[in-house]
Amino acid sequence: MIFARSTNFNNNQIQQNYKKLHKFFLQSYTFLPTMYIQKLVFLTACIGLSTCNRVYVHPFNLFAFNKSECEKVQSQNHTIENMFIPIPIESKMKGEDKSVKVKTYQETRQLGTSESYLTSLMNDLGFRAFKQWREIYRSDTVLISCTNLYGSLMSFYLGASEHTSTSLQDFLGFGHPSGATNCSSQVNGLKVISKLKIIDNLLFSKNANIDALKTTCIFVSPSLSLSEKFVHDLTSSADHFYVRAVDFTDSVTAINLINKFLETQLAKKSKSGLTSIDVTSNFMYTSHIQFKGKVSKSFLIPELQHFWIEPNRKILVPMISVSGVFQFKEDYTSNQLVLKISLSENDFLLLVQPTNGNTLENIESSLTWDTYLKWLNSLTNRYISLSLPKLEIESALNIQDLLTNLEVSYLLGKDADFSKISNANIKLGKVINTVHFELEDSGADPNEAQDDHKNKEEPLKLNFDKPFIVAMFEGSTKALLLLGRVVNPVNII
Incomplete structure (x- = not known):
């Protein structure tokens, strides 16, 4: 959809200008036929008007299917042609491993409207x-990963x-501006996944102070065949991507096998393993x-320091200076203080701590992007x-719980249509996002870790020794990587 906005012109002005030009040409070029004069006047008026116009293309259209893509989609039948059956979770066949290692790179080009639009939605x-x-x-x-949450739901949009x-498109913020429902009003999920990867690459910028990894796994019932296209389209969305078959009906064995598999594949052992499973699910x-x-x-x-979990309850934790x-x-x-801590050229933390009797709950209740x-x-x-605590936080959150609380459980519910994932009926179980976040010291020498300002002014002493809000941003896009609340600096939920 393209909206043309004119400046300093309305219909009456255009008509008046047209009449003036027409009169001028009749007086000056009486030797020309009237038909040609009219065409020349109209062309001149259009040129003048176009120089005063600016064309606005709604960002939605940067992600929507174009005409040729719509024709391709509409020509395809609704049956998945190329299918495969994932290998068992117990398999040791490395040659058939559905894992893809994606090289992370630093995106240096200037970000455009599409990335900014997507960032606001995330x-x-x-x-x-x-x-x-x-x-x-x-x-x-x-602690939640905003980008991973959005990417996970977009993955299911690809199969919906x-x-x-x-x-799902509406829930993700991609409702068409005009409310249209035709093909060109639908979002091309691959375009969104591609832009998410660009933002991910910026968020996960690697340098000496940053280490990041994303691992995605799909577990399905034995004999459930999956669309090769669906899996292929998702492989670039993570550093490691795995697809495995496991028998959900034997819940105890399935839980043990999945936890063991994740422990093997994750670089850092997860401390919040799977504890339950839906035996009626197959995905x-x-x-x-x-x-x-x-x-x-x-x-x-060197010594452990006090951290006040509650006003009358403290624990000993390692602290960084x-x-x-x-x-x-x-x-x-x-009654709050805000501190920005740079971790790399792009990534930075924003810490917010209540002061003077204010509470974390009070700050959170009015927390918005603005x-x-x-x-x-x-x-x-x-x-x-x-001084701030050394952090090791892990949160494992089921997206199904989020959707239930938002009263949109039907998005991934039993009646959801995921016919682009498999020709069989997909019965979706848990959809888990796990974040394992660590914040450490750089190992500097305490005697040398001083700033040049030490002889110019007395430093303001800050001690983050009670609960605070933490947010992690990518500086170029201001996209949120992490958002959460730290009540216990070493905490697993």
Whole structure:
């Protein structure tokens, strides 16, 4: 859809200008036939009008099917032609492994409208999800990956048909601007997956202080055949991608086999293993994000330090110390302090801690994307001596629970149509997103880990020794990688 917006012109003005031009040409070029004069006047008016116009293309159209793609989609029958049966989870046949290692690279080109549009949709879903999960885990640490959540749901959109496809598209924020329902009003999932990969590459930028890995697994019942195209389209969405067959009807054995498989394939052993399974399902999806960051020029304080989980309850935890210039703001009106910590050229953390009797719940209740933008735009440089806990947090969250709380469980429910995944009826079980996040010191020498400002001003001493909000951003797009609440710095849920 293309919207033309004119500036300084309306229909009356256009008609008046046309009449003036017509009169001018009649007086000046009486030797020309009237027909040619009219054409010349019309062409001149159009050129003048076009120079005063600016054309706006809605970002939706950057992701929608174009005409040729629609023709291809409509010419295809609704039966999947190329199918395969995944190998058993117990199989040791490395040669037939459905794992794909995708090389991560740093995207250097300037980001466009499509990435910015997609980022806003992901951030919006991330905040909606966090609001729901913080209600479920009200007194616990909870951490979500906004990009992984969005990517997981988009993966199912690739396999969805009919009403499920439309519903997922709307839920992901891709409702057509005009409300149209034809082919060109549908989002091309592959385009979205491609843009997600670009944003992922920026978010997972690798340097000496960053280590990140994404592993996605699909587990299906034995003899359930899957679409080769569906699996192929998803392989580039993760660093490692696996498809395995497991018998869900024997729940105890299935749980043990899946946990053992994940322990083998994940670089960092997961501490929040699978504890239950739906024996009536035949399809299960897991996506695991592992992220380790280091705070530059920091060191680990030799002794364990106090961290106040509650006003009257404290525990001993390892703490990191670092001195330097940080972007910071203490808001005495809202009773909170905000601190930005750079982890790499692109990635940074934003920590928010309540002050003066304010509570984490109070800050979270009004948390929106606009709130974060205001915080980011209000930060100023300040020389700070900082202490914060060394973090090791793992959250394993079932997306099905989120959809139930949002009253849209039908999106991945028993009546959902996933006929692009298999010719058989897909009975979807758990859809799990796991985040394993670690924040460490860089191993600097305590005697040398000082900033040049140490002789110019006294540092402001900050100690993050009580619960706080943590968000991780990619600097170019301001996309949210992680969003959560730290109640216990070493916590598994």
